[in-house]
Each structure stands twice: as structure tokens, then as C-alpha cells.
Amino acid sequence: MKILHTSDWHLGHQLHGYSRDVEHQAFLDWLADTLEAEQVDALLVAGDIFDTANPPASAWRMLYRFLARLAKSLPQLDVVMIGGNHDSPSKLDAPHELLKAFDLHMVGGIHRLENGALDTDRMLVPLSNNTGETTAWVLAVPFLRSADLRTDNLDENDDRLIKGVEVLYGEITQAARKLLAPEQAMIGMGHAYMASGQLSEMSERRVLGGNQHALPASIFADDMSYVALGHLHLAQKVAKKEHVRYSGSPIPLSMSERNYSHKILVVELEGSEVTAIEEISIPRRVDMLKVPAKPASLDDVLAALKALPDDELPREQQPFLEVHVLLDKPQALLREKVLQALEGKSVRLAKITPHYPQREQQDSLQHRRLSDVSPQQVFALSWNKKFDGEPTQAMVDAFETLLTQVEEQD
Secondary structure, three states: OEEEEEOOOOEOOEEOOEEOHHHHHHHHHHHHHHHHHHOOOEEEEEOOOEOOOOOOHHHHHHHHHHHHHHHHHOOOOEEEEEOOOOOOHHHHHOOHHHHHOOOEEEEOOOOEOOOOOEOHHHHEEEEEOOOOOEEEEEEEOOOOOHHHOOOOOOOOOOOHHHHHHHHHHHHHHHHHHHHOOOOOEEEEEEEOOEOOOOOOOOOOOOOOOOOOOOEOHHHOOOOOOEEEEEOOOOOEEEOOEEEEEEOOOOOOOOHHHOOOOOEEEEEEEEOOEEEEEEEEEOOOOOOEEEEEEEEEEHHHHHHHHHOOOOOOOOHHHOOEEEEEEEOOOOOOOHHHHHHHHOOOOOOEEEEEEEEOHHHHHHOOOOOOOHHHOOHHHHHHHHHHHHHOOOOOHHHHHHHHHHHHHHHHHO
């Protein structure tokens, strides 16, 4: 059989106030075409379907329009989608029964039975090949929050949250093995930060139920044929394992991701063995520019901006532009001067980043906009100013726990 792995769509995303709907629609159209051309048997979407827990109606319409097209053009296609840390578990679970009737399985969060046992039936999804034969079982485990885990009766030396994740994956793996017939594959799914994973600046965090510790690849059993992961936006292998992978996001979600090669992964299996993993590059609909390549004086920057081509493009197709300017001190009317230099240019100004070399040597966060720094950086700077030193690991862990709790409440 053949499965396609993608993740981190972030439908409804905005980049510095600009809608990404055109780019997302272009990706979904391309993805539907690819699914049809490749004659894929199953589509796996590993979390962060939406950018926020309360996505706009346009994002839901985009998703349902895509699923409706697949139901018509590929009626035998199995679709499995799990929730990520950006998604609302309850909102994704709401249409579960309706979508399930069309072999579209959306698992927003985990559920437990009245006795506290894990409801594994909801997360174990059979996959069929083009002859209708069940050839694999998917462990559709969504993003795990601290409340999802059972950390009682664990050794006091264990990291309780990491061990809680290991226990949960162990439970669902055991349930899957009871269903597996000979020659059927076991496919894992997850949305988490794994050890050795490469993060992208300003787009991702080390999420794990309130703890910034990375998950070890050992949480996935050796008899899993493939593991489809989401959360990191750069396509990459985990712990150098060919069969444990992040597909990455389909479009760059911050200016720091402009050089990423965005991909989908097509995995072919014979029985329980993976015979091929093909990386297919996703066409980029809208470019991202950094002018100049390195911070320069204001005069040089303005000259470089005026030298940009005068291509006439529709607004939604114009490249996003990040401007880096070297300054001795704050410059009055900086944005107005940059916009004047860009008059008539087919670009969308996303961000102006001023650099103050002397001050940056003293404090790397001084004179940077709050939107350009992470909560962890602000916490570390505040701690340093108040206590003249770095926060302890215990304090960093405690801050990460509080940050995740606030985000989950929001």
C-alpha cells in the first residue's frame, strides 16, 4: 500500500497581518492532485491542522472543501488527521462521527472510559489498500497535554511527563498488536517535540504537556513500520531513523523558515515492510525576500529597496519582505522611509528589523519588538536583571509549565 504523510498546515495563519489563504488553497489543490496522481491509499495529517484553537470560518470551509473533493475523486482513500498543540481537541472531535462515515478519521484528543482506561478503539484506525484489504493499523495519537497522562505509581527518578507519554504509547501499542494480522503494518502517529529535532525560530516550542524536555524515539516500538510526526516545520528524520519522520509544514510560517524545503512524504509498504520513502517538494506559491542579505546602513538599504524589480503582481501573490537595517540609534520615520522606497514595488512589507551593534552586544533583546522574541527569552532576561544570573533548570521547567497552562486555557 501507499500512504502520504503531511502535517502542520496551520490553516487560518496570518504572517504579520497578511492572510495566507491563497497559499494554503494552492497547497491543498496541489495535494489533492498529487494524491490522485500517486493513487495513494491513505492520507495521514499529523496535527496542527489549524493555526489557532478558534480558526476562522474560512479555514473550516477550506478544509471541508478539500475533504469533499477527496470523497468524490478518491472514495477509497482513508484519511487520518490528529490534533496538534495549536488545535482545539473538542472542535476537531465534534464532527468525528460524521466524517468517520466517509473514512475520514479526525482525532482531536484522547478519551478515557469510565474506569479511567484509555479508549484505544477511537485511536486505532484500519487502513485498506486499493483492493479493500486491511493492510495496516494506525495509532492516531494526538498532541498529549499533561491532563491526558497518568503519572501515578511511577518511579520517583523518572521524568513523570515523559514517562506518562511512554506509558500511553505502550498501552495503545499493546491494543494495536491484538488487532494486527500477519503481514499487516503498524503505523504510529504523534505531534510532539522529539529529541534531536531541529526547531525553527519563533514558530515552534519544545512542547510536551507543560515540560520542555524532548521525547526519546524509544517511545515508538521497534515493530512500528513507520511513524508520521508533526510539530516541527522542517522536514527531518528523528534520531537518524529512516522510518521516524517529520514531514514539516507545507508553507513557511515565519520569515526564518524562508529557506526551508517544504515536502510531503510518500511511503510504500509491502506487508509490514517499508520498501520506499519518497520526498516530494511542494511548490511555493509566494516567495519570501530578505533585503539586504546582511544588515546595512539605512542609505544602502533604501537604495537596495529602490532597485527591486517593478513586477506587477496581484496583491496575494506578492513576495513577503523582511528589511534589516543597521542603525546607531533609533531612526525617526523609519517605516515611512522604507515604504517610500518601496512605492510601486510588488512586495508586501512584513517586517523591519533594526540592528544596533553596540547595544546588541550589551543585551541581545534590547530594542527588539516583543513579537520578535519568545516568552522564554523574556523570562530569562527578566530573571537575569532581577537576580543577576541565569534561572535554574527547575525555574525554567516551572515557567514552561505555566506557559503551557495559560495557552491551554486560552
